[in-house]
């Protein structure tokens with residue numbers, strides 16, 4: 001066991017290996033407020049990677065309706081209960097607005113690594129086969145009906161859609177759990193892969209991953225998982241002429257909830273400061289996007305803008321103590337944040353930096369009893385080599401077609 005720094009927990013923690021040195025880390029932001037559960041992302045992934053015999057129950061990308069849905073069934077409530085049993089009453093945060101090394105404060109409970117039983121590398125369980133069979137059970141099921149209509153900040157009856165892929169964690173539990181060292185994290189982009197030659201199908205990774213994103217394939221007797229569409233990330237897709245491209249699930253997203261990128265990582269595992277990178281900006285500057293169940297301890301790299309209408313207690317458990325700030329920042333966005341939010345799904349190429357060009361004032365609206373000024377700014381995105389690849393205005397331009405344009 002080694003001591004590594006987990007910035008999401010604001011402290012050191014024990015992990016099987018020293019933290020690796022990564023040039024870049026695959027990361028993404030999902031805006032839950034926008035997801036419509038169309039499952040286009042799910043089918044884009046399935047039709048690309050998991051349509052062969054033995055992969056029938058394998059959904060690397062899934063979208064589940066919270067609080068009841070889950071794939072596999074009840075994956076999160078189950079591991080949360082196991083952690084609570086291992087550390088009764090102790091799974092809490094010392095929340096405070098901290099610095100870059102501890103932005104949410106400090107987690108005082110036990111991670112899946114620290115709560116593991118003797119001889120186990122991470123606390124976990126193996127789902128039953130039946131748990132993998134109904135990926136979309138409880139779709140659109142709300143907690144109840146409201147007789148009073150729905151108003152913010154919390155709806156009486158509520159649900160939301162949680163889109164999930166492998167988090168390509170900085171401290172992957174799947175990797176820690178594998179007795180064959182068949183799982184590795186690529187130094188060039190932090191993508192977590194399974195070496196199919198080394199894997200013997202012991203399913204220790206399936207047991208260890210708290211997000212249940214490592215999946216067993218009975219026909220090959222090996223584990224498979226999301227590969228982050230690495231040929232696209234490497235820029236080997238002919239469409240982008242050598243430039244890194246976003247994954248299939250990101251590029252296909254109809255609700256425009258997803259933005260993906262590669263961020264620079266320091267030797268201590270903390271992201272190198274880069275406020276002009278859209279993912280860094282959303283996670284570290286605005287702190288509007290938060291990790292999913294950071295208390296598990298794997299330092300996941302998919303971040304979520306939490307849904308505004310859901311009871312805070314539920315969101316605190318799911319995204320940690322940064323929730324109140326994130327919702328406030330999203331509800332009353334700064335001029336710069338509103339511009340950056342326009343970058344979501346504006347291009348398939350990966351955006352490495354952005355710039356905001358100021359435009360005229362559009363209007364003033366009231367948000368939470370306070371005025372909020374809106375401006376028609378333009379956000380410009382640049383690729384890895386600093387070339388402009390996208391330009392979007394905050395206000396959707398109204399385009400009037402000239403008469404007689406239709407020749408049919």
Ligand code: SF4
Pocket residue numbers: 165166167168169171172173174175192208209210211212213214225298
């Ligand atoms: S989400 Fe699970 S499968 Fe993916 S890297 Fe993290 S621990 Fe491994």
Ligand code: SF4
Pocket residue numbers: 034035036037038039040041042063161163252253254255256257
């Ligand atoms: S494609 Fe986008 S909007 Fe549709 S379900 Fe997936 S994440 Fe949600």
